[in-house]
Amino acid sequence: MLILFLTVIFVAIYFAWTVSKRNQPYVKALNQEKTVWYEQTSQILFLSPTASPTASLTPTIPTPTPSLTSSATITPPPTRTSTATALLQTNTPVAFQPSGTPLLQLNAAETEIIKTLLAAVTQPPTAAPTPDMWFEMIGNPGAVNADLVYANAGCSWMGVGGLVSDSRGDPIIGIHIQIGGFKDESIHDALSGQFPVYGESGYEITLARPVQEFKDPLWIQLLNDALVPVSEKIYFRPSSNCEKSLILINFKKTK
Numbered sequence: 001m002l003i004l005f006l007t008v009i010f011v012a013i014y015f016a017w018t019v020s021k022r023n024q025p026y027v028k029a030l031n032q033e034k035t036v037w038y039e040q041t042s043q044i045l046f047l048s049p050t051a052s053p054t055a056s057l058t059p060t061i062p063t064p065t066p067s068l069t070s071s072a073t074i075t076p077p078p079t080r081t082s083t084a085t086a087l088l089q090t091n092t093p094v095a096f097q098p099s100g101t102p103l104l105q106l107n108a109a110e111t112e113i114i115k116t117l118l119a120a121v122t123q124p125p126t127a128a129p130t131p132d133m134w135f136e137m138i139g140n141p142g143a144v145n146a147d148l149v150y151a152n153a154g155c156s157w158m159g160v161g162g163l164v165s166d167s168r169g170d171p172i173i174g175i176h177i178q179i180g181g182f183k184d185e186s187i188h189d190a191l192s193g194q195f196p197v198y199g200e201s202g203y204e205i206t207l208a209r210p211v212q213e214f215k216d217p218l219w220i221q222l223l224n225d226a227l228v229p230v231s232e233k234i235y236f237r238p239s240s241n242c243e244k245s246l247i248l249i250n251f252k253k254t255k
Contacts (some may be wrong), residue, residue, distance in 0.1 A: 135164070135175075135222045135231040135251040143244035149197055155211040155242035160220065161204040162250040164192040171201030172253065176227065179205050181218040181235075213240035222251055 146153035149161070164175045173193030180187045188205045195204040207218070214237060222231040231251065238247060 131228050131230045132224060133230050133253055134255045136254050137231075137234050138250040138252050141234075141236045142248045143239050143241075144246050144248060145243050146246040149246060153245065155245065156209060157206065158208050158211045158238060158245040159204055159206040160247045160249055161195065161198050161202065162248050163199045164201045164203065164222070164251045164253075166253040169252075171199065173201050174225065175201075175230070175251075176223040176225075177203050177205065177220065178223060179207070179218055179220045181216060183216075207238055211240060211242050211245050214238050220249060 146157055146159070150157065160179060164172050164177070166172055171193070173191075175192040176189060177192065178187050178189045182188075188207070190203045190205045192201045192203045195202040198204065207214075217235045217237045219233040219235045221229055221233045224230050234249070236247065236249070239245075
């Protein structure tokens with residue numbers, strides 16, 4: 001009996017073992033599915049969810065793009081060539097035919113009047129100045145050695161000097177004396193009374209440094225304060241001799 005009981009138990013165990021072997025792949029698959037389900041469930045229930053950016057749906061309104069459908073063909077405008085145009089229009093020149101009759105005919109008297117008026121406008125008359133006094137040269141120009149005034153002048157200087165006095169022989173100061181006739185057309189001038197070495201109304205004008213020869217004569221003339229001539233132009237020729245380098249010319253008032 002014992003042996004039969006053990007045999008039944010052994011057969012039952014073997015049968016159960018065989019059945020379990022046959023169902024093992026199904027159990028494994030089922031277990032895997034359960035495992036996956038448990039994992040997903042645990043993630044949902046126990047894990048803290050990570051905030052995932054939620055896309056905000058912004059409605060986009062499409063902009064209608066007008067499509068111009070034109071059956072007409074656009075022809076480009078012709079190229080314009082800019083031409084410079086004067087701001088002011090000029091009149092078209094008209095050729096005038098000269099006529100034998102003048103527009104305004106004047107008689108002889110009117111013609112003379114027009115000529116007189118034109119002459120007065122183009123050439124205004126200049127009043128001749130009237131001198132308030134008059135001077136004349138005393139004697140003739142004299143030439144001496146400049147060493148009499150300037151020691152050891154020698155040939156280093158030449159000039160003209162003298163006095164200006166009234167009819168009684170008293171000195172007159174402030175009369176202009178001019179000398180001209182130089183090649184450069186310059187005029188040398190002085191005032192009476194500037195060089196008292198010749199006297200109270202003495203004057204002096206330098207001609208050249210050093211002594212030289214003048215081919216053309218020079219002139220000397222007196223003028224008043226208004227630069228109006230009060231004497232004639234007196235012409236003289238300087239000497240190139242160093243012993244005659246100083247020319248003395250004196251003036252006296254006659255009226």
